[in-house]
Amino acid sequence: MGAAVIAGAVVLLLLGAAAPAFADDPPTLPPRAVPVPRGIAATPSGGSYEQLISYANDSARDLGAIQQEARDVAAERNETLAQISTLAALTQKPSAVRDRLEREALRLSATTKIPSASTVSPATREAADEMRTLRVELKQQYVALQADAVALAPYAVIVSPNGAWTTPALGELTQGFGRTTYQGEPARVYDGVYYAHFHEGIDIGADIYSPVVAAAPGRVVWVGHLPDGAMVVLIAHIGGLVSLYAHLDDRIAPPRVAAGDEVQQGQIIAAIGMTGMTTGPHLHFAVWLNGELIDPLSLLAP
Ligand SMILES: [Zn+2]
Incomplete structure (x- = not known):
């Protein structure tokens, strides 16, 4: 046995x-x-x-x-x-x-x-x-x-592959990136060229309180008011990209995200508002690549 x-x-x-x-x-x-x-x-x-x-x-x-x-x-x-x-x-x-x-x-x-x-x-x-x-x-x-x-x-969120970015608000493109005749924009040297008035992002005119979404997956790094009163959300993305969402509402529908949050592409982060220097409800959307401003339209799906 x-x-x-x-x-x-x-x-x-x-x-x-x-x-x-x-x-x-x-x-x-x-x-x-x-x-x-x-x-x-x-x-x-x-x-x-x-x-x-x-x-x-x-x-x-x-x-x-x-x-x-x-x-x-x-x-x-x-x-x-x-x-x-x-x-x-x-x-x-x-x-x-x-x-x-x-x-x-x-x-x-x-x-x-x-x-x-x-x-x-x-x-x-x-x-x-x-x-x-x-x-x-x-x-x-x-x-x-x-x-x-x-x-x-x-x-898992932030390492997901980056395809085309989502347009952060539904509305009308009221001002493009770069050279502008609008006197309210400051002067700037961009790519070695001096501009008397330069727009750092794009403006999307939209209905007040309509949703603003994250253009790409990333991590919220800052939410708050700029010195001029504009409520903004800043998101860092893989690939050295940063997106800025400005003039957001801060009273009826304040930003739904906080610094440190990870966000999905298309996730609602805030609402269109009129905070800061603005003549009407719109989103100012700016993007940096490795610290340099780029035209956000270059990332958005056509
Ligand atoms: Zn703008």
Whole structure:
């Protein structure tokens, strides 16, 4: 009976190794370096418009770093999956060693001899040890993968691929980006050219209180009033992009987001208003790429 039990244990060990089912208590795992995406620096309290924009651009750069870290984790995960697949194939592959082990197990189960250390051949013990090691490694890989998934989950939004941006408000384009004859816009040098009046974004005239949505997935980095009274939301996006939504309402339908929030593309973040210097309800929408203003229309779907 003792021999049959031992033989059965050997067979179970072998068959158990073939299918990676882990009923054992988890082994003590060595510490594993899972890249933890960095957070974003604390929101500044106040400051000039330039300081805010600079802060937002820094945040976009941080998001870029997070994206890179997430890519590294994904690459590591793919590598781990490949290793698991290799290990699984190894444990399932019919081999001379395995055939010999099965014959050994059958021989043991057919005998009534009292088992002793000598009834299990060194080859059997060696192969069994190898199988056990493989199982432990497989288990460790699975546990590590689970840890990766947990660490990455909160960043699913910001690492989603960026396609065309969503128009942030439904309405009429009342002023484009760049050179303008509108006297209210300040002078600016852009791309080495001086403009007496330069519009930093686009204006979309829309009904008061109609929704304003995030143009792309990202992280809100600032919500508040500019010195001129305009209520704004600033969002950092992967790829070094920052979007600004200005003249938002701050009384009936104030912004629905706060600094630190992650937003989806198309998510309602605020409502059209008339805060700041404006002659009518509209959204002023501006975009920076790596700290430089760009024409938002270049990102919006045609
Ligand atoms: Zn404007």
